[in-house]
Amino acid sequence: MVKNKACVFISGSGTNLRSIIKNSRDYNFPINISLVISNKKNAAGIYFAKKFAIPFIVLDVSREKFEKMALKELLNRKIKLLCLAGFMKILSKSFIRKFKGKIINIHPSLLPKYKGLNTFKRVLNAGEKITGCTVHLVNEKLDDGKIIVKKRVAISASDNPEKLKKKVQSEEYKAYSIAIRKMYNFS
Ligand code: GRF
Numbered sequence: 001m002v003k004n005k006a007c008v009f010i011s012g013s014g015t016n017l018r019s020i021i022k023n024s025r026d027y028n029f030p031i032n033i034s035l036v037i038s039n040k041k042n043a044a045g046i047y048f049a050k051k052f053a054i055p056f057i058v059l060d061v062s063r064e065k066f067e068k069m070a071l072k073e074l075l076n077r078k079i080k081l082l083c084l085a086g087f088m089k090i091l092s093k094s095f096i097r098k099f100k101g102k103i104i105n106i107h108p109s110l111l112p113k114y115k116g117l118n119t120f121k122r123v124l125n126a127g128e129k130i131t132g133c134t135v136h137l138v139n140e141k142l143d144d145g146k147i148i149v150k151k152r153v154a155i156s157a158s159d160n161p162e163k164l165k166k167k168v169q170s171e172e173y174k175a176y177s178i179a180i181r182k183m184y185n186f187s
Helices: 015-024 046-051 063-076 093-098 119-125 161-183
Strands: 004-010 031-038 056-058 081-084 103-107 130-137 147-154
Touching (some): 004 063, 015 031, 015 161, 046 056, 063 093, 119 130, 130 161
Parallel strands (some): 004 031, 004 081, 031 056, 081 103
Antiparallel strands (some): 130 147
């Protein structure tokens, strides 16, 4: 099958990137990761691009320069899907408009609840019994946009932010791949 070319933007550890790369190696997966862009020169996730021989670019520059250079690469390489995976820069409205409907993000809560940072701590402080993760289309508002997939995670009394993060992240890896398949109407 002809796969769609995708790019993943990262800033940190890149465990979602690793999971997407692994799934994309499946013959039936609708995308191929053709490029990884990190906005942090020391992002640990760059290791996975190297390990799996995927072209990567580090753009540790201002948002304006980042977007200009990234856009050039995305267009040159005919990227059809942009996956944000632990990408900690807020993209400008004009960048998002240029890739409208083609940018997806993963957020570690059941959106629309707990948008923004420090979700695990806030979820625990609120005494929630259930949390999870959400993959959604990126629009011009933070952690907003059409929801593609949600996965729920039960919170136990012994959970702390670190434990909860581990539980939620293991669901994130599944959610991201389900969401990508859904984007292309694959079951
Ligand atoms: C994930 O928990 C994701 O939900 C959030 O940032 C984290 C990234 O982790 N947006 P990783 O870099 O994929 O390991």
